[in-house]
Amino acid sequence: MNEDVMKESLMTIREMCDTFAVTPRTLRFYEAKELLFPIREGQKRLFTRRDRARLKLILRGKRFGFSLEEIRQLLDLYHMGDSQFTQLREGLTLAQAHLAQMEEKRAELDDAIGELKEQMAWAETRLAELEPTKRAS
């Protein structure tokens, strides 16, 4: 029967959490935000292949700094898209904007790291000045 097929393709929330290193709370949160659509067996959620694919994309999107809302739109594009072409083009446009943001962020981070290092060097100099004084007195 298709029950066997289902058994292999459906995962409980626990299995999902172990597989993807997220908490149950997170999966329920994503469901509430309409990012995932697990089916229900009684009260329990059962996650399909589709949910797993979506979750992978969600986690990847988060690493790229997309907001959950942006990710939801991209996922919707993916599954509702009449034309793969349009999906790809819109996805690319969004990705380009985000790439720019990420590179700007990295530049700021570099500046901050440089400035912090300077401050630390200064502090160490002061420390070196103070320590002998302490010993001498």
Place this chain on the structure above:
Amino acid sequence: MNEDVMKESLMTIREMCDTFAVTPRTLRFYEAKELLFPIREGQKRLFTRRDRARLKLILRGKRFGFSLEEIRQLLDLYHMGDSQFTQLREGLTLAQAHLAQMEEKRAELDDAIGELKEQMAWAETRLAELEPTKRAS
């Protein structure tokens, strides 16, 4: 009188905002979090030199990725510190931890940027494959 001295050393919330490019809300928020201690003339806040010095450090700390709570602790160390030595040493220790975090963050960001670029390149390839197909059909 010392009123003149005060006038020079005290700033209204507006002047503070213009000087430091922050909103009134931010200054009130920092006061609520005990990062700033403006004096009151009636119900109006008047910010002292000390507040300005603290605000500078707050904004710098934020650029370094410190939380406001961490910044508060550092500022308290600064003003309450019996020994400058201890202040500097503890500050340095905290700074070292943060520097490590920042560099880790930058590494992750670099990875994400690289991965995103790969994905974009792949998407462009697909687009290039799809576009002629569209024209040919």
Place this chain on the structure above:
DNA sequence: AGCAAAGCTGACGCGAGGGTAAACGTGACG
């Protein structure tokens, strides 16, 4: 006296969940 601008307090909202409680289900064991 009237009115606008600035300032004040207090409360609620966001994003992306975390934490905890209370209730419900389910399986194993005696």
Place this chain on the structure above:
DNA sequence: CGTCACGTTTACCCTCGCGTCAGCTTTGCT
């Protein structure tokens, strides 16, 4: 059959760094 221990569900408040809104007083200008 009871009950013990879990696992899962819904549901509500907490976080952080403010933004935003409503409603109040205070101040200055005409």
